[in-house]
Amino acid sequence: MKKILTVTSALIAVGAAASAQELNVVSWGGAYTKSQVEAYHKPFTEMTGIRVNSIDADNPVVPLKAQVEAKNVTGDLFDIELSDAVRMCDEGLLEPIDPAMLPPAPDGTPATEDFVPGALSECAVATIVWSTVFAYDESKFPGEKPSTIADLFDTTRFPGKRGLKKGPKSTLEMALMADGVPAAEVYAVLSTPEGVDRAFAKLDTIKSDVIWWEAGAQPPQLLADGEAVMVTAYNGRIFDAIAAEGKPFQIVWDGQYMDFDLWAIPKGAPHLEDAMKFLAFSTDTQRLADQAKWISYGPARKSSSALVGLYQDGKTEMAPHMPTNPANMGNALVNDFEFWADHDSELSARFAAWLAG
Amino acid sequence: MSDAPAHLTTADGQPLQTALARSQARLRRRAFLLVAPLFLFVLITFVVPIGQMLFQSVYNPGFIEIENRDTGEVTPLMTNVTAWFEANPQGTAPDEAAYAALAADLKHLKEMRAGGVVGERINYDVPGTRSLFTSSVRNADKLEPPYLESVPAADARWADPLVWRAMRSASSGFTVQFYLNALDLTRDGNGEIVRIDEKERVYILLFTRTLALSAAITAICLVLAFPIAHLLATLPLAKSNLLMVLVLLPFWTSLLVRTTSWMVLLQSQGVVNDIMVALGIIGDDGRIQMMYNRIGTIVAMTHILLPFMVLPLYSVMRPIPPTYVRAARSLGATSWTAFRRVYLPQTLPGIAAGALLVFILAVGYYITPALVGGADGQLISNLIAFHMQKSLNWSLAAALASLLLFGVLVLYWLYDRLIGIDNMKLG
Numbered sequence: 001m002k003k004i005l006t007v008t009s010a011l012i013a014v015g016a017a018a019s020a021q022e023l024n025v026v027s028w029g030g031a032y033t034k035s036q037v038e039a040y041h042k043p044f045t046e047m048t049g050i051r052v053n054s055i056d057a058d059n060p061v062v063p064l065k066a067q068v069e070a071k072n073v074t075g076d077l078f079d080i081e082l083s084d085a086v087r088m089c090d091e092g093l094l095e096p097i098d099p100a101m102l103p104p105a106p107d108g109t110p111a112t113e114d115f116v117p118g119a120l121s122e123c124a125v126a127t128i129v130w131s132t133v134f135a136y137d138e139s140k141f142p143g144e145k146p147s148t149i150a151d152l153f154d155t156t157r158f159p160g161k162r163g164l165k166k167g168p169k170s171t172l173e174m175a176l177m178a179d180g181v182p183a184a185e186v187y188a189v190l191s192t193p194e195g196v197d198r199a200f201a202k203l204d205t206i207k208s209d210v211i212w213w214e215a216g217a218q219p220p221q222l223l224a225d226g227e228a229v230m231v232t233a234y235n236g237r238i239f240d241a242i243a244a245e246g247k248p249f250q251i252v253w254d255g256q257y258m259d260f261d262l263w264a265i266p267k268g269a270p271h272l273e274d275a276m277k278f279l280a281f282s283t284d285t286q287r288l289a290d291q292a293k294w295i296s297y298g299p300a301r302k303s304s305s306a307l308v309g310l311y312q313d314g315k316t317e318m319a320p321h322m323p324t325n326p327a328n329m330g331n332a333l334v335n336d337f338e339f340w341a342d343h344d345s346e347l348s349a350r351f352a353a354w355l356a357g
Numbered sequence: 358m359s360d361a362p363a364h365l366t367t368a369d370g371q372p373l374q375t376a377l378a379r380s381q382a383r384l385r386r387r388a389f390l391l392v393a394p395l396f397l398f399v400l401i402t403f404v405v406p407i408g409q410m411l412f413q414s415v416y417n418p419g420f421i422e423i424e425n426r427d428t429g430e431v432t433p434l435m436t437n438v439t440a441w442f443e444a445n446p447q448g449t450a451p452d453e454a455a456y457a458a459l460a461a462d463l464k465h466l467k468e469m470r471a472g473g474v475v476g477e478r479i480n481y482d483v484p485g486t487r488s489l490f491t492s493s494v495r496n497a498d499k500l501e502p503p504y505l506e507s508v509p510a511a512d513a514r515w516a517d518p519l520v521w522r523a524m525r526s527a528s529s530g531f532t533v534q535f536y537l538n539a540l541d542l543t544r545d546g547n548g549e550i551v552r553i554d555e556k557e558r559v560y561i562l563l564f565t566r567t568l569a570l571s572a573a574i575t576a577i578c579l580v581l582a583f584p585i586a587h588l589l590a591t592l593p594l595a596k597s598n599l600l601m602v603l604v605l606l607p608f609w610t611s612l613l614v615r616t617t618s619w620m621v622l623l624q625s626q627g628v629v630n631d632i633m634v635a636l637g638i639i640g641d642d643g644r645i646q647m648m649y650n651r652i653g654t655i656v657a658m659t660h661i662l663l664p665f666m667v668l669p670l671y672s673v674m675r676p677i678p679p680t681y682v683r684a685a686r687s688l689g690a691t692s693w694t695a696f697r698r699v700y701l702p703q704t705l706p707g708i709a710a711g712a713l714l715v716f717i718l719a720v721g722y723y724i725t726p727a728l729v730g731g732a733d734g735q736l737i738s739n740l741i742a743f744h745m746q747k748s749l750n751w752s753l754a755a756a757l758a759s760l761l762l763f764g765v766l767v768l769y770w771l772y773d774r775l776i777g778i779d780n781m782k783l784g
Contacts, residue, residue: 066749069749090473092470200556207732211731227624267426343487345748352748353556353557353558356559356735357558
């Protein structure tokens with residue numbers, strides 16, 4: 001009997017050890033997750049033998065908050081936006097991250113100086129700079145082409161369905177910019193009740209022409225299916241459709257909405273130690289540069305930029321497709337993370353009410 | 358055998374009464390053990406969650422306590438303000454003591470990293486106040502006495518009586534506020550119940566839309582199912598079996614598959630529009646929007662719920678002897694009269710069962726409207742899901758769900774009064 005017990009407990013110990021050798025990473029799915037799998041997950045598994053399970057969500061902060069609130073955390077790392085990282089950190093849902101554990105740049109510059117300003121926050125580390133842009137199907141506009149953010153809301157000159165993100169973040173800002181608010185004043189306007197009303201009033205003008213999307217993979221699909229002629233989308237998804245699938249899509253950079261995506265580790269993550277290891281590994285100079293080979297998002301480290309070269313097909317130059325390319329920054333809005341950390345839940349509720357009404 | 362025993366005994370000498378009671382008890386135990394799994398199942402998966410939901414809809418301690426996520430230790434929050442509320446009745450204007458209590462609590466919130474959670478709770482009641490808490494907590498250390506001046510100076514919204522009224526209501530944990538919210542109501546600064554701002558009203562609209570769409574879907578299902586069920590009941594066996602397979606096949610197919618098939622058919626570049634364009638009924642630029650709106654919801658839900666109408670109707674129509682209608686005809690009734698006065702009344706139990714089944718299923722439908730409903734085809738269940746999964750306002754979700762449950766129970770009661778639940782036949 002004793003022998004059986006020993007064998008069983010030994011087996012259980014082995015089982016526990018085996019299950020410890022994996023990591024659950026929750027990200028946005030589609031072309032973006034693919035870029036992370038190629039640039040981070042595969043080399044990490046090769047180096048450490050730890051299996052990385054990739055889990056898709058429309059917006060990973062939603063399962064993150066739900067899992068911690070329900071005290072049933074299954075994910076180890078979540079890829080979330082900056083304002084959400086600040087908000088979750090404020091609410092004590094995230095593990096603090098010490099920037100000293102991040103590897104320095106190859107030339108020895110410490111991580112705290114190597115990351116672009118704003119990319120390191122108390123509980124999260126940025127991997128990419130990305131942006132929400134609007135894009136259209138060239139074949140649908142043989143004559144005049146949309147060129148400014150106002151054209152997204154102009155269904156008289158550019159008739160057809162619009163695919164917009166089902167949520168207030170970026171949608172309200174774009175509505176205000178289309179209504180003539182300069183990028184620099186958007187958040188000052190949006191902080192007032194009249195400004196919010198103005199944004200919704202602008203959205204009202206195209207409400208009946210909108211198809212709402214939730215997952216980042218949807219908007220290129222809406223364009224490809226001809227369900228919409230213009231969509232807002234994450235710039236890398238449109239790039240992927242153009243570069244990998246040869247679609248006749250065009251990105252309009254006017255009024256682009258820039259943000260960071262960051263790794264965050266929830267309180268109660270089942271594999272905390274390995275998650276920290278993965279976080280440090282995936283945010284080193286080479287890994288961040290590698291990711292840009294797969295999708296057109298800018299690396300969050302200065303030292304990575306020099307290493308960004310060609311798309312994986314070996315001929316497309318990546319630099320012009322990056323949100324941070326000076327030519328694309330003409331009328332760019334940088335997400336005000338404090339505004340959204342404070343106002344996300346109230347504007348989300350208002351948005352849901354507006355949408356259903 | 359001179360004297361008869363006072364009590365009857367069994368073969369092994371026990372008194373008969375005891376033995377009988379024991380064997381009865383054993384039977385009862387066995388019967389109980391047999392139903393115990395079902396009983397436990399119903400208790401664990403049905404009664405307890407519904408009880409929890411009802412409790413959550415009236416109790417939300419987000420304002421008064423926080424649980425440490427690592428240790429599970431519960432720390433009381435906002436204790437000073439709560440004490441001030443207890444000492445001063447409703448309607449007292451906040452004085453220096455109140456603001457001092459608030460400032461002390463804000464500093465405590467900063468220490469506990471709880472500004473977001475507490476602000477969220479007040480934000481449920483007074484939209485737009487989460488940021489008031491998070492920003493004030495961030496700068497709480499800068500607050501100096503006299504607080505009566507420094508706190509409203511830091512953020513003018515602290516002087517709003519609505520915020521104080523909401524904090525007072527939240528300080529007890531128990532509240533009917535979520536039911537008020539679920540009915541688009543709120544309280545003003547004096548505690549009077551008033552309707553909320555027109556721009557933010559949404560739930561009443563969605564409840565009515567849900568009921569109206571469910572009623573429409575039930576009616577369409579009845580109109581479509583009645584002839585099919587009649588054919589099923591009267592055709593020769595070989596043909597009716599084939600027809601039955603056609604009814605049941607979609608019934609057995611996954612809900613998601615059926616819903617996405619409708620997406621393929623109905624989208625503006627989809628099969629139906631393509632055929633109409635090819636036939637020249639509509640032009641290429643005049644494609645009809647049949648999805649991501651109410652039409653999509655009605656079409657897909659009608660199709661999915663149709664078997665729930667066909668099957669009870671069929672089970673009732675099957676045993677109706679065809680001789681009744683023939684007798685009515687031979688006595689001089691027109692075919693319409695024979696149908697209306699002889700056939701239809703006999704199918705009523707099936708109509709009642711089918712209608713109730715379809716209506717109740719439709720009222721709680723979630724996945725189909727979420728996929729094909731667009732914005733104006735959303736039902737109340739989609740908003741419940743929104744509050745469960747995205748806004749994480751579980752108390753409001755619970756209140757909405759309780760109202761829905763209550764509404765269905767009222768309908769059920771009405772139905773029992775009008776038609777009688779005994780007259781219902783499911784098969």
